Each structure stands twice: as structure tokens, then as C-alpha cells.
Amino acid sequence: MTAIEARDVTLSFGETPALRGATVSVASGGIVAVMGPSGSGKSTLLHCLAGILVPDSGEIHFEGRRIDTLSETERSALRRDRFGFVFQFGQLVPELSAEENIALPLLLSGVKRGEALARARVWFDRLDLGGLNARRSGELSGGQAQRVALARGMVARPEVLCADEPTGALDSLTGEQVMELLVTSAREQGTTVVLVTHEPRVAAYADREVIVRDGKVNSLSTVAGPG
């Protein structure tokens, strides 16, 4: 079953085209790596899939339902309730503790504070963050902050996790640990993952890779077409 899909999507920023007929679908529970050179449109594609950006033309479908025609309020609710996000720089809220940061999506969805924090705490052992509950983001290492960001992305058991260069700011070994945790928790929860990365070693954690080039998506094939 398809979890999320872009059909012939185009989007320009002013005069600059970012996507020119991008089509991609991600199977439910699958992990797809979206690769491509800088400026190829891979992050723009992710933002369209997540309903953050609305395409100029084409369609975005989530679990069989078209979402690009929804209002901003409806798309915002959809993102909050069904999607999780991890970005290159954790983008944690500096005023909140690690525990509160993880609980944030639950609190925003109306889960009571006690329950939200209890659910957040489960992630500390799982991601080897024991004892860091009260730390602010400035008191965490890059790898710890990114694990907190991952927990925040996964805590509400989203159907889809959108990860944009989640290891881009980390060294190889720390990035690898984050990817291992991302893949393991996504598999445990059955979460579909759209992973934007320019790093092949990160993409290798995915089930499938696609490459965005000049605003179009190529599925990688192991067989060349006829010359």
C-alpha cells in the first residue's frame, strides 16, 4: 500500500523552477532515501510531500487522500497529527528541557502534560539518553541533540517521518548511531520514512533510493536501458 505520493509535481520559487514534474511514491512502512546534488529540489520535494509547501501543479496524496488541496489549517493539523520531522540541526526549542522537547508534539496535539512527559521519558533509555532529561539543548552534544530530535519526531507514532539531512551536522560514527536508531524505531513502529540525504552511506540504510535531478525524480535502476 502506498503511504505517500507525489504525482507530476511542479513548483517554482519566483522565476526559479525547483520541481519540474516530480513523481515518487513511498510504500507504507518503507524507507526511501531521496538523493541528489545541492539545489536539485530534494528538500522541496520533501516539503511538498509533507504538506509544508503547496505545488504549483500536480498532486500530493497521503494514504489515498489528496492533501495539496487542503487548507493551510487542515494541512497543519495533518502534519501535527500524522507526520514527524527531523532536520539537519535538531531545531530543539532552547528554552525547553530535552524531555519537554520530546513531549512537544504530544502537548501540541492536546495530550495531557503528565502523560506526554511519561511517553517522552520512554525514549531516553531507548536512545541511550539516560540522565539527560532536564538538559536544555545548549547542554547537549550534537549527537545527543539529534537523538532528542529523533525522539521528538517519533514520539507521537507518526505514519510518516520526514527526515531532512538528519546526520548532516554529525561526524560519521555519531551519524551512524542516529541512523541506526532512526531505522530501528521506524521499523518497530511501522513508520514510513522519507529521508533526504546527499550522503550515500546514510542512503544505504533505506530500502530504496531515488535521485532528484533538475527537479525530476529518477528511480535508480540496476539495469541500463537500451543505448
Add this chain to the structure above:
Amino acid sequence: MSVPMTLLGLLEREPSHGYDLKRDYDTFFSRGKPLPFGQVYATLGRLARDGKIVVGEVEPGVGPERKRYVITERGATEVESWLTEPVEAEPNLQTVLFTKVVLALMLGRPAEEYLDVQRATHLRRMQELTEIKRSGNLVDTMLADHGLFHLEADLHWIDTTVARLDALRTMVAQR
């Protein structure tokens, strides 16, 4: 992998029987390609012939193999110089892939498609190695890492080459 040098190195650690050498080699270095006993003994024979090891007396006991091999001063010197000498940083300036790209352009074939296929092949292998890392022990992980970093370097070359194809096509056409 240099089998003779590896066996020699294992013998510098301690005198060993052929069986023990094979076991240690397979544990650390062979990764799914066990060293045949025949190769172990043939290699030990050559090392002994060249004066790098000596064969101890046959030890009393049951079993087919009771010879203990001992490294000589000459063998130990060789291990030392092999370890301290850096491995050649192979420039690989004339790879098969490079030749294919240039020929494809000369023949008006779709070089970019070929490179895409190569990219996919590399990524498949990287997925396999990543799976080995995720399920294996530390030795598996380190060996898989070595492969992954090399494949990644190839992929960077592929990406850069794709970005330069138009320029390369023009250059090839002018000659």
C-alpha cells in the same frame, strides 16, 4: 589480502600449528571465504623454504597435524617492514568506469544512464554492507566500513562526473 604476510604476522604473535593459523585467519581476515587448508600448508612451505619460518619437530599426539611453525629473525624483519610501509595510495586514474564514460561519449551513447546504473549498483552493495554492519560483530563492521567508504568515494566521483559530462562531451567531440 596478502596471505603469506598475514600468516607470518600471526606467527610473530606466537608459534602456532597450521590449524590454529587457519582458524585465526578465518576469524579476522577471510570474511566468508575460508582459507583452504591446502593453501595454508603450501604457503607455510614456501615461507619455510625462504627461511622466514622454521618447522618445529613433529609433536607426539593424535590428529593429522602436530607441526608447530616458528617465525625466524628474517621473517620478523619482513613483517616489520611490511607493517611500517604505507599501502600504495592507488590513484586509479584509468579505471574501467572512466574508460566506459569516455568511450560512451565518443560513441554517442548515454553515458549518464550508464553512470546511473553504476550508482544503483554501488548503492545496492552499500545496502548489503550496511546490513552486515547492523547485524554483525565489530570485525564485520570495520570491514564493511572500509568497503562503504570506498564505494562512497566512487559515488562522489560518479556525481562529479555527471556534472561534468557536457564539458567532457564537448572535449571528446573536438578530438
